[in-house]
Each structure stands twice: as C-alpha cells, then as structure tokens.
Amino acid sequence: MSEDELYDVIILGGGPAGLTAGIYAMRAALKTVLIEKGLPGGQVAITKDVENYPGFIEIGGFELCEKFLQHAKHYNLEIVDKEAVKTAPGIDFHSVHLVDGTVLRSQVVILAAGGTAHKLNIPGEEANFGKGVSYCATCDGFFFRGQTVAVIGGGDTALEDALYLAKITRKVYLIHRRDAFRGSRILQQRVFAEPLIEIVYNTVATEIQSNDKGVCGLSLKDTITGAERSIDTDGVFIFVGFRPNNQIVPAGIKMNTSGYVITDEKCETTIPGIFAVGDLRQKYANQIVLAAADGCTAALAAAHYIETHQGS
Numbered sequence: 465m466s467e468d469e470l471y472d473v474i475i476l477g478g479g480p481a482g483l484t485a486g487i488y489a490m491r492a493a494l495k496t497v498l499i500e501k502g503l504p505g506g507q508v509a510i511t512k513d514v515e516n517y518p519g520f521i522e523i524g525g526f527e528l529c530e531k532f533l534q535h536a537k538h539y540n541l542e543i544v545d546k547e548a549v550k551t552a553p554g555i556d557f558h559s560v561h562l563v564d565g566t567v568l569r570s571q572v573v574i575l576a577a578g579g580t581a582h583k584l585n586i587p588g589e590e591a592n593f594g595k596g597v598s599y600c601a602t603c604d605g606f607f608f609r610g611q612t613v614a615v616i617g618g619g620d621t622a623l624e625d626a627l628y629l630a631k632i633t634r635k636v637y638l639i640h641r642r643d644a645f646r647g648s649r650i651l652q653q654r655v656f657a658e659p660l661i662e663i664v665y666n667t668v669a670t671e672i673q674s675n676d677k678g679v680c681g682l683s684l685k686d687t688i689t690g691a692e693r694s695i696d697t698d699g700v701f702i703f704v705g706f707r708p709n710n711q712i713v714p715a716g717i718k719m720n721t722s723g724y725v726i727t728d729e730k731c732e733t734t735i736p737g738i739f740a741v742g743d744l745r746q747k748y749a750n751q752i753v754l755a756a757a758d759g760c761t762a763a764l765a766a767a768h769y770i771e772t773h774q775g776s
C-alpha cells in the first residue's frame with residue numbers, strides 16, 4: 465500500500481460484511497484493500513458460539529471469523545491494520561484518510577464499520593460476556609432453552625427479544641428503569657399478554673452474579689424506593705440501545721434518525737460509488753448471514769459501477 469496506488473475498491477471494516485465484500489471484489493479481479501483497525505471479524509469474533517450461520521450447526525464466533533479471513537486471504541485480499549479517520553467523496557475518485565496521514569484513493573468505497581451495542585457498565589457484565597451475558601437474542605437465545613433469563617431495556621429491541629425469548633425459555637424477567645416502555649404499543653400489548661414474561665418496572669440492574677458455570681443471578685435496585693434485591697437467572701440480555709459506527713460516513717450520505725445509512729437495493733448510498741453494508745446499513749435485521757449478503761451485493765454492484773464508469 466502506498467499513497468500513489470489507486471484502488472478500484474477500498475473496504476472500511478473487516479467483519480463478515482467487509483470480508484465478504486473483499487472475497488467477491490478479489491474474485492471480480494478488482495484491486496482492493498480492506499482497512500481494519502482491530503482484529504478482523506467485528507462483533508462476531510467476540511461471540512462465543514454461532515448456531516445460525518448456514519453450513520455450520522455450531523461454530524465459535526472467532527473460528528467463523530478465521531474462516532472468513534482465510535477465505536479472503538486465499539484470494540490475496542490486501543488487509544491494512546490501520547484506522548481510517550475520514551472518507552472524502554470525489555467526482556472520479558473517493559479518498560480515504562488513515563490515522564497516520566496516508567490518503568488512499570479509489571473508485572468505490574464500501575463502508576462496513578458495523579455497530580456497537582450499548583453497555584450497562586456494571587460489575588460482572590464484561591467478565592460474563594459469552595457466559596450468560598448477551599446482546600443478541602436471536603444469536604444466543606437457543607442456549608437458554610428451558611431456563612430463566614433477564615432482559616434489560618424498554619425499547620422495541622427489548623420488547624421484541626423478550627417475546628422471542630419467552631418462546632424458548634421457562635421465564636423472562638423484563639427489567640426497565642421507568643414505569644412505561646419506550647417500545648411500540650403493539651409490542652407492549654404482546655408483552656402484557658405473555659404469561660412467561662414478568663415485568664419489573666422502576667428497576668435497574670446493579671451487578672451480574674456468576675459462579676464457575678457462568679451467570680447465576682442479577683442484583684437489582686428499585687429506582688423509587690432504593691430497595692435492593694437479587695433474582696436467580698441463567699442469562700442476562702442487555703438491550704439498552706445500539707449505535708451504528710457511522711463516524712466515518714461522509715456528510716451528504718443520507719442516514720435515518722437512528723444513524724443507520726440508507727441505501728438502495730445494491731447497498732449504494734446517496735453518493736455514487738460509496739456503498740454501506742452490514743450493521744451500519746438500515747435494514748430489517750442484523751445477522752451474520754445478512755452482513756455477508758450485503759458484502760456480496762455491494763462488491764457485485766461495485767464491479768458493475770467500475771465497468772460502467774471506466775473512461776467516463
């Protein structure tokens with residue numbers, strides 16, 4: 465990689481979406497570089513077990529990422545371990561500025577920076593991630609079948625995922641810091657009608673308790689009386705907001721009110737030649753398979769974009 469090199473495609477982010485885009489771009493013989501500031505793999509790399517990626521009945525998140533990475537390296541995808549700090553759209557070429565001052569140019573930029581689940585930052589949360597603490601019910605709910613879980617939050621995600629977990633588990637505590645949910649009325653009505661969900665209003669979690677098998681309980685505090693108590697639980701699902709990593713999305717690209725990038729069906733943003741994929745993009749659901757699908761779509765569309773803009 466050098467400043468003078470001109471790329472066909474620059475991919476920002478090395479999770480399943482970015483790596484899949486890299487695989488497809490390399491197979492389309494596009495000169496491609498992927499920029500990733502940390503370990504490739506994104507959120508999946510820190511997920512303990514994955515049971516819903518087709519072809520793998522059960523696979524560790526890190527192991528699945530290793531497979532994506534090996535696949536991308538098999539096609540000699542160039543991966544640069546640096547932070548990208550700015551994307552500057554241009555007419556013929558877009559520019560990507562790296563933290564060390566290097567500026568790379570390409571015809572296509574694929575934004576694949578993912579997103580980050582908000583944390584509660586309470587004792588026991590980080591230590592028990594993957595051992596009973598989860599930020600994704602569709603990913604991890606199955607591990608708690610027939611058990612007791614606690615869901616924290618009062619938005620649409622908390623309500624929807626509490627309902628999902630009630631279908632799998634024995635009991636769901638739904639813990640919210642206020643006495644009214646933020647989530648939509650229809651989801652609230654479904655939650656109120658679900659006998660397996662016990663709603664605990666005006667309450668915050670203060671500590672996640674664990675033993676050598678993982679999570680075993682949750683310390684709670686009543687926000688009105690200050691009274692403290694503990695509940696037994698096998699899992700704690702935390703849904704207190706999710707932030708798309710949109711810091712590097714250039715001005716002029718349309719985003720929704722929650723900060724997700726709006727694209728067309730080709731994953732192209734409102735700026736031609738700039739694509740957004742994976743958890744950064746507004747779509748129906750965030751799943752590994754969907755992130756990979758986005759990466760594929762964007763790379764195929766990038767190849768078409770470059771072909772049609774060649775010499776223009």
Ligand code: NAP
Nearest residue numbers: 584617618619620621622624641642646703704705706722
């Ligand atoms: P959200 O709407 O921001 O809700 C976050 C919830 O977490 C709120 O109830 C908030 O409480 C609570 N919370 C925040 N910080 C907390 C803390 N430190 N301790 C305890 N509780 C805390 O987030 P979301 O549910 O992930 O939804 C994000 C967006 O996606 C929303 O626009 C939502 O409508 C959308 N979404 C839609 C669907 C659907 O339509 N099917 C499904 C999922 C998500 P307060 O209410 O007191 O602030």
